[in-house]
Amino acid sequence: MLTTRFSTFFGLQSPIALAPMALTSGGALVAACAQAGTLGLLGGGYGDVAWVQKEHALALSLLSHSPGALSRFGCGFITWRLHEDASALDWLLDQPHTPAALMLSFGDPRRYAARIARRGIPLICQIQRIEQLPLCLEAGAAVIVAQGIEAGGHGMNSLDGRSTVSLVPEMADQLQQRSPSTLLLAAGGIADGRGLAAALALGADGALIGTRFWATKESLATEAAVKVALETSGDATARSPIFDILRRKNWPNEFNFRAIRNLLHQKWESHMPALMASPEAARHDYDAGVAANDFDRAHITVGEAVGLIHDYPAAAELITRIHQQATQLLSR
Numbered sequence: 001m002l003t004t005r006f007s008t009f010f011g012l013q014s015p016i017a018l019a020p021m022a023l024t025s026g027g028a029l030v031a032a033c034a035q036a037g038t039l040g041l042l043g044g045g046y047g048d049v050a051w052v053q054k055e056h057a058l059a060l061s062l063l064s065h066s067p068g069a070l071s072r073f074g075c076g077f078i079t080w081r082l083h084e085d086a087s088a089l090d091w092l093l094d095q096p097h098t099p100a101a102l103m104l105s106f107g108d109p110r111r112y113a114a115r116i117a118r119r120g121i122p123l124i125c126q127i128q129r130i131e132q133l134p135l136c137l138e139a140g141a142a143v144i145v146a147q148g149i150e151a152g153g154h155g156m157n158s159l160d161g162r163s164t165v166s167l168v169p170e171m172a173d174q175l176q177q178r179s180p181s182t183l184l185l186a187a188g189g190i191a192d193g194r195g196l197a198a199a200l201a202l203g204a205d206g207a208l209i210g211t212r213f214w215a216t217k218e219s220l221a222t223e224a225a226v227k228v229a230l231e232t233s234g235d236a237t238a239r240s241p242i243f244d245i246l247r248r249k250n251w252p253n254e255f256n257f258r259a260i261r262n263l264l265h266q267k268w269e270s271h272m273p274a275l276m277a278s279p280e281a282a283r284h285d286y287d288a289g290v291a292a293n294d295f296d297r298a299h300i301t302v303g304e305a306v307g308l309i310h311d312y313p314a315a316a317e318l319i320t321r322i323h324q325q326a327t328q329l330l331s332r
């Protein structure tokens with residue numbers, strides 16, 4: 001029932017990909033998702049080689065007796081950061097295990113495309129606007145992820161971002177005209193079978209899910225943070241550069257970050273020029289919050305879909321639930 005071009009291409013039982021969430025999609029979560037028949041993408045994030053090596057080894061060891069699942073194990077990186085240091089990608093491309101896919105988000109993917117293609121690895125490009133599509137097609141992307149502004153973590157800033165429900169069908173139409181064999185995933189706000197069914201109805205071949213997998217047993221999110229998220233409505237997140245400034249992350253202006261809009265975030269919302277001009281005191285406040293596990297100051301990275309999270313299941317249980325609900329809805 002839920003067989004799509006995406007599930008067929010990657011040998012999946014459900015047309016779902018685990019988003020490559022930095023410091024969240026580690027080896028255990030990736031392995032659980034791959035074993036449950038979805039595409040598991042390791043959160044290579046900013047390209048910390050030691051982290052990638054450790055979590056990659058964990059996933060390989062957990063999947064060593066399941067060749068089918070091993071073939072559903074891939075990785076993702078933040079593209080602009082690779083321009084500064086691509087050693088984690090270099091390391092990955094030198095490994096004997098060929099990743100099921102490599103996903104690049106937030107920047108021009110063309111510089112890496114030829115090397116990825118030479119290893120026969122399908123390239124997945126996550127984008128937020130239609131005008132970003134030509135570069136990805138030029139890079140030979142096998143899959144485009146259309147990421148709406150509802151998404152957790154980084155995405156397009158509020159001026160330029162698009163919402164999932166209109167971006168996905170417009171992207172589907174564009175792909176139909178320009179490159180019909182390129183697959184399309186929807187991302188941003190998808191957390192249950194309703195979201196997956198909607199993604200397919202909008203013309204996507206599947207869904208890339210982050211926030212909902214963040215709150216699973218195998219995720220590297222801490223239990224304390226998940227406990228806060230379980231009490232949080234989708235109304236209570238915001239997109240801004242505030243946490244990037246506080247974390248000393250040098251993101252290009254076109255992108256910013258969705259997380260829970262906690263007290264520290266609210267404090268700086270109307271004082272952005274002051275924060276940018278002199279961030280050190282605020283950074284100390286933030287660092288102290290992180291050290292104390294104080295989520296009024298430390299950030300919790302989730303998207304609007306946080307309001308759809310009411311429990312803390314194992315990833316496999318969640319996947320079964322999403323799959324069954326989507327199947328029921330689509331068969332009505």
Ligand SMILES: Cc1cc2nc3c(=O)[nH]c(=O)nc-3n(C[C@H](O)[C@H](O)[C@H](O)COP(=O)(O)O)c2cc1C
Pocket residue numbers: 019020021022024043044045046076077078104105126147150151152153154187188189190208209210211212214301302303304305
């Ligand atoms: C905790 C967290 C970390 C993320 N880290 C990354 C990342 O390192 N690279 C990336 O391409 N996307 C990252 N994302 C965004 C996802 O790729 C995806 O677009 C998003 O999670 C989809 O929306 P959703 O959160 O509503 O499911 C992250 C998202 C979350 C929630």
